[in-house]
Amino acid sequence: MPRTYDLVLFGASGFTGRRAAARLAERMPAGVRWAIAGRRRQPLEDLAATLSPTPDVLVADALDAEATAALAKDTRVLVSTAGPYAVLGNALVAGCAASGTHWCDITGEVPWIRDIVARHHGQARETGARIVPACGFDSIPSDLGALLTARALPQGQPIDVIGGFRLKGGLNGGTFATALHHANHRWPGPAALDAVPGAIHPPDRRTVTFDDRLASWTAPFVMAPTNTRVVRRSASLCAEDGAPWGHPFTYDEVALAKGRGRALALQWGLAAAHWASARIPALVRPWGPAPGDGPSESTIMGGHFAGIFVGTAANGASARTVFQRSGDPGNEGTTRMLAAAAIALLQGRGPGGVRTPANAFGPALADDLRADGFHIVTEVA
Ligand SMILES: NC(=O)c1ccc[n+]([C@@H]2O[C@H](COP(=O)([O-])OP(=O)(O)OC[C@H]3O[C@@H](n4cnc5c(N)ncnc54)[C@H](OP(=O)(O)O)[C@@H]3O)[C@@H](O)[C@H]2O)c1
Incomplete structure (x- = not known):
């Protein structure tokens, strides 16, 4: 029909x-x-x-x-x-x-x-x-960032990619309602979306560390429990089709912070938000935007995000992708x-x-996004 x-x-x-x-x-x-x-x-x-x-x-x-x-x-x-x-x-x-x-x-x-x-x-x-x-801020930057980085490295050996994000933006009522909807359910584990069972993944980050690859202090990132699962599904779907990203491929994701103090503030802020939305949602709800509402136009246009992806292959080769755009990631970017x-x-x-x-x-989406003002560049070290 x-x-x-x-x-x-x-x-x-x-x-x-x-x-x-x-x-x-x-x-x-x-x-x-x-x-x-x-x-x-x-x-x-x-x-x-x-x-x-x-x-x-x-x-x-x-x-x-x-x-x-x-x-x-x-x-x-x-x-x-x-x-x-x-x-x-x-x-x-x-x-x-x-x-x-x-x-x-x-x-x-x-x-x-x-x-x-x-x-x-x-x-x-x-x-x-x-x-x-x-297909929004979660998880296109992570998914394409990891793909472009892994594909720039020699294939047929273990590949490890870490993604680090910094961002400035606002909160939508729909996002807030969605977060509260899931707040007191257990989030699926690191391999939840894998198409092929048996892969070993790093546990979700809980602590503040200095990461040499990203040359930055890092904290747990609010979107990592989504993005890591999506990236791993991508890699496993490619492995299923005979085009693996690495043997094996591992992906981890963090928030970037200017200094240890800022990293600790991010860690505690995220832990407090998770605790309050799971334990006292009725008290939290009135503090957020209502469904249908969102940030002002000046907040949206004044926002930005940057994702830095560093990949290392077992033979020591490394590659780095920068994926960034101006504008609130959850509205303009998304x-x-x-x-x-x-x-x-x-x-x-x-x-x-x-x-x-x-x-x-695949990478064709990155070409399309570049033409729409996204800065996406991969360099091999
Ligand atoms: N990935 C990202 O970066 C990103 C960014 C922003 C948002 N999001 C997600 O996108 C979703 C929407 O966010 P938002 O801020 O746009 O929310 P919103 O402004 O509250 O919009 C929700 C939409 O759903 C519609 N809707 C609600 N119940 C419905 C029903 N029973 N039948 C048909 N339509 C119904 C609403 O219609 P009415 O107008 O009639 O109420 C409205 O059009 C959320 O899940 C949020 O987490 C993701």
Whole structure:
């Protein structure tokens, strides 16, 4: 059956969704039939009127299995910014996997990615649906940074990559709600998303250390429990396809800090935030932004992020990738990365299944992001 749309953006009325819609409109190839979707018609109509090319408006509740299945069946690519995905993504992804529709999103929810791998990887391989979660700040910089670094090193031997991040940005209501949703559940372990069992991974960082490879004081990084699992899935999916990143490949991730004092402050701040959101969520909730809200435009445009990736091969060779952009990583960076992933799904080919950004798009995605203002450079030492 011919499909009415090439691309549908679901959750377009949300804080990230509105920005993602604008980024997609800017980049939409000529002749693409697209729509924005969500549960409330009026804000979607208002948004559509600001976009060129003007999208159609579709109304569906994410919890309505029939409506989401119909939506998924009638487009080639479905992009979603409606989260928490553990609540709002299940029916949509089930619809995509069943009908061979490609999917991408900006989740950082490893428990949910693990669930959709278990439920839909096999089916999506059969229908050809390329399901690609984590196409925002979590986890495209880590995933591409690790890929580019590992690929610059001699192959056929052990490769170890460490990623270090520094960033400045704001907090969205949707991100805050999603973090609280998962706060008192156990986070899946280091190998949770591995496609091939048996790999040995470093444990999640808990302490402050000086890292010689990064030449910096380091602390536990808030996104590392997501990014490390995604990067390891990428490497293991490539190993499954016969193109391993190293024999073996290991990846670890930290926050970079200017001095030991700043590193300790990051460590304690993160530990306090985890403790409070798990133990006293009702007291924490009023302090954060409400769903639908987010940082001011000046905070978004005044933000930035940088990821430094250092890889070492067993023979002593090393490579270093810098991946950075101005603008709040969770809004400006994320919506640009999501748009690039969505366009890649629209235009590219590849096997179905629950994939990762690096596995689905490879280094071509980095070329596309460079053209959109990202600074991504790999050097071999
Ligand atoms: N990876 C990253 O860097 C990154 C960055 C930012 C956000 N995120 C993630 O993206 C998600 C959205 O964040 P946000 O700040 O944009 O949140 P938000 O502003 O609260 O938007 C949530 C969206 O979900 C929609 N929605 C809620 N319940 C629905 C339902 N039952 N059916 C259909 N649509 C429904 C909302 O529609 P209404 O407008 O009708 O309420 C809205 O469009 C979160 O999970 C967040 O963690 C990730």
